[in-house]
Amino acid sequence: MQKITRDVLIDKASALLSDGTVSCVLGWKKGEFDYDVTPAVFTTHDELIKDFVFSDFCGANFSKYLVSKTKNIEGRILVFLKPCDTYSFNQLLTEHRFDREKVYAVGIPCEGMADISKVRAISGEGIASIDTSGDKMLVTTLYDDEPVEIAPCDFLAERCINCKSKKHVAFDELIGEDGDVIDSNRFDEVARLESLTPDERFAFWQNELSRCIRCNACRDACPACTCEKCVFDNPASGIENKSPANEFEEKLFHIIRAYHVAGRCTDCGECSRVCPQNIPLHLLNRKFIKDMNDFYGEYQAGAEVGMRAPLVDYTTEDLEPGEVFDRRDTDA
């Protein structure tokens, strides 16, 4: 369950709308069920009362929406940011992707968000209602008389189980108390993959990436992917592609994307959340983050506005390229 309630957020949004601080609110709109929440812009108290929701299913990272939503608006837009969203917020500001003056950011605490596919794997199909108000999630289905109880460790999204920070690194105002950066186990799976032989690792990624349908949801949800025109969408680029033409093609796309966001990826996990084929894409990005930490010292993209990522910075302590090869050889 979330510590912060819908009512608190509606009160805050309504107050900021009525005193003129903001002209609109980026929030979550309820859906047909208890879990299919859609990002939406609200402009009045009545709209908020009618459709605004906040629950364990509000996982979408709002930062990227600011790139489009801050264009052509009168006044400022209110955005509610969970701790991990604030890193993307800062990174986008570092890259000058939206006008900070047009945004009023309210940091909200997050207890971790649910992954509906994990919920469904336990409850089965036919979810009639989900009660997220208690410590455990209560899922009622069309097939069972009693609700199924699910503990957080079983319904939390992978990125939330390995949450890297409960600390907000950007906000105009904070609701509730701020948390701390967490010493998470998020690199354990990367370390496991590193310990495999090259052939085993290739087989792992081949199995995962062979499911790719090139829907581009990973790219389109990614706060680090904000190019006005992606080369893969541009018929004039010569490498535009709409579908995985062969097995190599899909690997190429994901690996190129991982390189493109290296040093800028905050590890928000949106890529894996939106993948319809459950490909653990975040592991590619985490591998880059882990390597950068090892080679250049700890670096968290988005921790502050204006930071220089290791790959675009130079210090005399930088390791020589040859050392990377030496390490690779000893690792293998």
Add this chain to the structure above:
Amino acid sequence: MRKCSLDKLDLLLGEIAKSNELYLPVDDSDGSAVYKKWEKGTALSDALNTVRSPKDFFFPQTENLMEFKMQGKNIEIIDTRSELEDFVIFGVRACDVKSFEILDRVFLSEPVDSYYAMRRSHGVIISLACTRPAETCFCKTFGIDPASPSGDISAWKTESEIFFEANNEKGEALLSSLGALLQDCDNEAVEAQKAKINAIMDKLPLKNLTTEGFGGGKTAELFDDPHWAELSEACLGCGTCTFVCPTCQCYDIKDFNTGNGVIRFRCWDSCMYSDFTKMAHGNNRLTQKERFRQRFMHKLVYYPENNDGLFSCVGCGRCLAKCPISMNIVKVMKTIGGDKGE
């Protein structure tokens, strides 16, 4: 009506696979279901449906149409089509079987798409009645009965047995070839199974979803509906809905330069993409709102207008389950259609 006990299903599948390539939904390593070729030991998935629809069997995501080889000033045109053997798709749900009819009207109308037609004529479809519909199901809205799926053969699975009924000669020929593995039986158990499914259908949350307000002739009324803006507001412009959809059939044809020739291929396209139907003059849909509107107008207005009122959605619920921002055809229909204001 014929039946086989579930513990003999593996033998039965093996028998089918002896003379035909056999495909069926199996559990993938990520826990979801996917159509795979049957091999010894392959088990039928218990999942309600696959993430990817079975449209791939007839309309694959990518397919080479022809090749050109250049030698000096000569261009050789190579026909890449090859003759197919019959193949069997087992376990297709009622919604997905209906999607084949929707695709047929596109690809089998003159001029007939020979690539699609060849695959379609070689495919034998064994449908499977649903046992546990999901909250995202709304096939009834489009007149589909999940308890009585069509196809060349219809099948029903109970806790201990699986029942088959041939719907045409193709189906009868296949069932007859399975000989002693099947026993003749009455339809009592199947009727009981149908009643069970229908009772569940009456409890589904989307049971009252209506197509009222949509259909041919509604373009002028719906095209400029003010709600398109808010409905499409959060759309990421990804192709998930179109690629998991069993009825989306738009494609692009492209040339791949091999260095000494060209491979001309087609691949699924998505109306959500910025270069969809891009022409020499540019693009006629410049915003995501226009692209989003195209998808739903096509399914709910343009397609029925050109196809005797048949809607181009089968209510399978894949887009409901997979859209990254949970925007989908149900929300569109409820916002601008007959349920307006409810």
